[in-house]
Amino acid sequence: MSEKKLPIGHGQMLELASHMETPFYLYDETAIIEHARRFRKLFAWAPGFCNYYAVKACPNPAILKLLAQEGFGADCSSLPELLLSKASGITGKKIMFTSNDTPPEEFKAAYEAGAIINLDDITHIEALEQAAGTLPDTICFRYNPGPDRTGNAIIGNPVEAKYGVTTSQIVDCYKIMKEKGVKHFGLHTMVASNELDGTYIVETARMLFALAIRIQKEAGVRIEFIDMGGGIGIPYRPDQEVMDLAKVSSEMQELYQGMIVPAGLDPLQIVFECGRVMTGPYGYLVSKVLHVTKKYKDYVGLDASMANLMRPALYGSYHHITVVGKDKMPCDHTYDVTGSLCENNDKFAIDRKLPEVKKGDVVVIHDAGAHGHSMGFNYNGKLRCAEYMLKRDGSVVMIRKAQTCDDYFSTLRFDGAEVVI
Numbered sequence: 001m002s003e004k005k006l007p008i009g010h011g012q013m014l015e016l017a018s019h020m021e022t023p024f025y026l027y028d029e030t031a032i033i034e035h036a037r038r039f040r041k042l043f044a045w046a047p048g049f050c051n052y053y054a055v056k057a058c059p060n061p062a063i064l065k066l067l068a069q070e071g072f073g074a075d076c077s078s079l080p081e082l083l084l085s086k087a088s089g090i091t092g093k094k095i096m097f098t099s100n101d102t103p104p105e106e107f108k109a110a111y112e113a114g115a116i117i118n119l120d121d122i123t124h125i126e127a128l129e130q131a132a133g134t135l136p137d138t139i140c141f142r143y144n145p146g147p148d149r150t151g152n153a154i155i156g157n158p159v160e161a162k163y164g165v166t167t168s169q170i171v172d173c174y175k176i177m178k179e180k181g182v183k184h185f186g187l188h189t190m191v192a193s194n195e196l197d198g199t200y201i202v203e204t205a206r207m208l209f210a211l212a213i214r215i216q217k218e219a220g221v222r223i224e225f226i227d228m229g230g231g232i233g234i235p236y237r238p239d240q241e242v243m244d245l246a247k248v249s250s251e252m253q254e255l256y257q258g259m260i261v262p263a264g265l266d267p268l269q270i271v272f273e274c275g276r277v278m279t280g281p282y283g284y285l286v287s288k289v290l291h292v293t294k295k296y297k298d299y300v301g302l303d304a305s306m307a308n309l310m311r312p313a314l315y316g317s318y319h320h321i322t323v324v325g326k327d328k329m330p331c332d333h334t335y336d337v338t339g340s341l342c343e344n345n346d347k348f349a350i351d352r353k354l355p356e357v358k359k360g361d362v363v364v365i366h367d368a369g370a371h372g373h374s375m376g377f378n379y380n381g382k383l384r385c386a387e388y389m390l391k392r393d394g395s396v397v398m399i400r401k402a403q404t405c406d407d408y409f410s411t412l413r414f415d416g417a418e419v420v421i
C-alpha cells in the first residue's frame with residue numbers, strides 16, 4: 001500500500017488554493033531531499049554513485065539546484081536542457097548527455113560543456129566527431145539488448161525500440177573509439193520505464209556487468225562506469241507498493257562482488273538517470289472544480305486539463321485524486337473527472353469513486369512531480385500553469401510563473417508575415 005497524503009493539512013491546502021490562481025503545481029522540498037539522501041545512502045557501497053536526474057521529468061532550476069546540493073547531476077537530451085542544467089550550477093561531468101536522433105549543434109554544445117556524451121548509435125561516432133571537430137576523452141554508449149531481453153509495458157519490446165546500439169555492434173563501438181584515442185568509457189542502457197519490480201533493475205545490472213566483462217575481453221577496453229538509466233517506477237495507485245530499493249541495492253552489490261571484482265573491473269562506478277522516482281511522488285497538481293454535472297454519466301469538470309498533466313490521456317495512467325477537506329467522507333460517488341480541452345480523452349479519471357463533489361471544491365492530483373508540468377502544452381490556447389515549492393520552513397515560493405497570453409503570443413507576427421526567402 002502507498003498512502004496518498006497531502007504535504008500540508010487540508011485546511012492549509014484550501015487556504016493556498018484560495019490565495020493562488022489554480023491550477024498550479026506544488027512540490028514538497030523536504031520530501032525530495034529526504035528521498036535523494038535515502039537513495040544515495042542505499043547505494044553508498046557503489047563506487048562513485050550518482051544519480052543524473054533526468055531533466056525532462058521536471059525542468060525547473062529550483063528542482064535541479066536542490067538535487068545538485070545533494071550531489072546529483074543532470075541527464076540532458078536537448079540543448080535547452082543542457083543550458084538549464086548549466087544555469088542551475090550543474091556542469092562538466094555532472095551532466096550526462098543522453099540524446100537520440102541528435103542534431104549536430106547539440107553534440108557540439110554537449111562537447112563544449114564538457115558533459116559525458118552517451119551515444120545512441122554506431123553512426124553517431126562519426127556524427128559527433130564531425131559536429132565537435134574532435135572526440136571527448138570520455139564516451140559512453142547506450143546498449144539495446146534486443147531479443148536478449150523482454151521489455152516492460154511502457155518502454156516496450158527492445159527489438160521495437162528506436163534506442164541504443166545492438167548486441168552485434170556494441171563491441172565494435174568501443175574498439176573504434178579506442179582506436180580514435182578516447183580514454184575513458186561508460187556503458188548505458190534503459191530498458192524499463194515506470195517499473196515497480198526491483199528484479200528488473202537487478203537483472204539490468206547483471207546484463208551490464210556481463211557486457212562490461214565481455215567488452216574488456218573482446219575490445220580490450222575497460223568500462224569505468226555503468227549507467228543504469230532511469231525507469232524506477234512509483235506506486236501511482238494506492239494498492240501498489242514502492243520498489244524495495246534496499247533489496248535492489250544489496251542484490252546489485254552481491255552481483256558486483258560476484259562478477260565485477262573477480263573480473264578485475266573494481267572500482268566500477270555505478271550511476272542512474274532516474275527522474276520519476278526522484279520527484280514524481282512529491283509533486284501535486286492543485287485544481288478547482290468548475291462544474292459538476294450529470295449527462296449519461298456524472299462529470300466533475302476541473303480548471304486543469306490534459307494540457308497541464310497529460311499522463312492519464314496519453315498512457316491511460318492512474319493518478320490518485322483527493323478532494324480537499326472531504327477526506328473523512330465516504331467515496332460513494334462515481335465520476336469522470338475532466339478538463340476543458342476539445343478532446344474527449346481529456347480526462348484525469350474515468351469512473352473514479354470520490355466523495356460527493358461540489359462546484360468550487362479543491363482537488364489535488366497526486367504523483368505529478370515528474371513528467372507532469374514538463375509534458376504540458378498549449379493546444380486549445382491553454383496556458384501553462386505556475387509551479388510553487390513548499391520549502392522546508394513551511395513557506396511557499398513561486399518557482400515558475402504562470403504563462404500569460406502575451407507569453408503565449410510572443411512568437412507570433414501580428415504585424416503581418418515576415419518574408420524569409
Ligand SMILES: *Cc1c(COP(=O)(O)O)cnc(C)c1O
Nearest residue numbers: 054098230231232273274275276
Ligand atoms: C526518460 C529517461 C530517463 C528518466 O526516466 P524516469 O522514468 O523518469 O526515471 C532517464 N534516461 C533516459 C535516457 C530517458 O530517456
